[in-house]
Amino acid sequence: MDGQPSSDIIDEIRDIPLYRTSIEQGFFPILEKPEIARGFPDNWMTPALAKALEEGEAEFVLSTGTNHARMQIIRPPYFLLKTYYRLWSEHPDIADTWHEGCRRVSLTTLLATEHVARVNAKKRGVLPEGVPTLDARRLDERTVYLNLRLDPALWLREDVERMIGEIRTEQRAHPQGRYHLDCSGYHLAHLIRKAREWGLWADFPQPASVITAYEYTPANVRAYLERYLDCPVVDLFGSTELGYLYYSDHNGRYHPYLDRMSLELIPVAPGSHIHSLIVTSLRSPHMPLIRYRSGDCVRTIDGSTDPAKVTRFCGREKELLPTPRGLVSQGDLDDAVTTAAPSVFLYQLRTEGDDGLRLLCTTFDGAPLEAAEQVGLEKFIGELTGLPCQAEHRTHIPIGISGKYAWLKKDS
Template identity: 25%
Template sequence: MKSKSLAEAIYFRSPVCVQDLLVSTYGYKLYQKRYSGSLYREILEQVRRCRSWNSAEIEAHQSERLHEIVKHCRSTIPYYQKVFADYGLHENDITSTEHVTRLPILNKETLRTHSEQFKHPGIKPFILQHTSGSTGKPLTLMVNEETYKLAMALLVEHEEHHGVQFGARRATFAGRMIQNADNMNPPFARMNWAENQKLFSSYHLNRDTFAWYRVELDRFQPVEIIGYPSAICDLAARYKDAGISPKFHPTTIVTNSETLLEWQRAIIEDVFDCKIADYYGTAEYVLFAGQGTDGTYHLNPLIGVTELQPNSDDDNAGRLIATSLTNTTMPLLRYDIGDTAVCKTDCRSGTVVHKLYSIEGRIDDYIETPDGRKIGRIDHIFKGVKGISEAQVIQDAVDHCTIRLITSSALPEAEMYVLKNNFSARTGGKLRLTVETVASIPRGANGKFKSVLRKTPKG
């Protein structure tokens, strides 16, 4: 931690040209770790091939790898040695994906509390993945080379599938702090020459600085914009408010790390005149789902087996449970990710799935009516409401919600009526509502936007 702080101190005190050099040097180091060597090339080719697999081919591959990882866990991983003994299980009891439900579900708190017991004794990880997740509690995960390079190949192939070749000019809008937040002097971007990537600050974009962003993007001419939906939507809203169209035409926009909301999609696709290719992955490297041209999320069969466990009255919605097929260094079997999703099959008894209709986001991202109904994807209340560039719903009492809006001008009475009517329809008229227009909506410490906040005890 001390060396990282020293490196950051040196970076922030350096002139911009040196910062570009430092970013590119670090980028080259990551490039070598992510994309170099025959193993990466072999994995990328397998990722490309598996896109065309049919159901039988997916089942055959996953069943074989599942049996192998289960055998590895029973013989090598301390936590699972005890689990298999307690449940009276043998690896031969799990020879197909449907057998995975014979194992208990693993929650984050168990993993966090007993993390040492999940490690392959004596094996050095290829990388350490540090994550705090939604709880803010730190968790360090050990990842082997195959899994890390597979995760990199999955994103590369996802971009290829949507028309962006590896190495194409890429503009990134995410949570990276490229200069001090109180330094409002341009430039607000740094160049990573190793990947032909320009890193734009999401923290410095406002009405006054938008002109710099617009000129720089026109100059850079990115083929792809990638990053947080909230950050890219903020950029798109600036164009919309200014009545200006970009002088570049990206092939696609790739969003990640936050739940992509429909009102965000509408603004982004309208301004940049191209489709969004959202994808969903996890810090634990147990799942990757890329949105296809049909709008659904296709779960990659190489990285993990995914199930849906019901958590509501909707038989097609449930909690995402995933099992790693590759990470032998710190394997996770039936890991409760903490996110929810919707599929088109009945998941009342728990179902292994290969495609998701939508990813709903964190299990906490819902509001709850006084009669106990949990309502997710509340962003649908903004459908048909014009003039909103950003919105957040806060449940601040058992029977009350506040909606924060950022708008280009005062919301007309007719639009306000539509919004309130949509909210009442979704909540059954059980919640009182206050609507506030604000200048900005705070992000989390990691720069991510949270569309729903619950400040009441969770049921």
């Protein structure tokens, strides 16, 4: 039967309480997040796991919870980082920056920076600093985190000057002055915009390679980054519990990266070409996931359920918007925005009850929308959803408490 684990996989998970009923019945249903949490951690506990926890070879961590409730998981220390480093070292476009020893500068959420600072403080047996120093924000000898504010739109000139200075510090550590920039696409776009606005762009050290890896990067944002960065900009797709599953090349094409993993694609609704991503993974030996619904949605080049034909990741399943024209994903909206208005930077779609939709958006240069762009946005989104839409320019769209942007706000 499609998706059912092989006998070799069953042998590896036989002692895990969560899977006993499925093994006895000879059928593994799709594993949902609530099932992972129910009875945790006893539902995962085996003698081998208990020993690994005791010896520090396994640890409890929380998923990011950006788009769903935070979920406790079990994994080896630095599981996600090691997956990232391996992929970086093997990527056909940017492996040279790994093997040259380039340092990694990470520009992403404040929560990520605070986590690194807390871990380092705990190692030293001290309380975290109110404003962590550069050394307090070093994840390891290779990676440092930059961001010290929740909302990058509210960075001050002094923030941008500090970050550019810290990037220069990392750049100078390399014999050829090269470094690798790891980021949320939104955060890097904010930094570029502000550096240009305040006359600091000439001081910004050009990276040797860039990875966007923390959230969906809209096409307009990616085009903006590529316009100002003279290096490959590649995207990684993955999660805290799974590691990375796909990477893009410099042309934007996605390739599977499925070490000890397999995938199924299941339409989110009958006849839909949006598919749920179902993952079987033995990559984490302490928490193998069998037919796990990651919550992510994808599209394929031909609408089929062939994981090798994935061409884009289009957001979270829980954020699909029901419309008269069918379910609409973040990626679908992004296509409409990109087609209609290349000047749009941030956007947020809001439902208005029976009255239709409002699209709030900022622009890269801060100027109001051109009349043709506003008309185009309202037209394309109306055609996509079958609902009337009003586009409105904003100078600021606040970021979420997680440090990531919500593309959709539904009536509560």
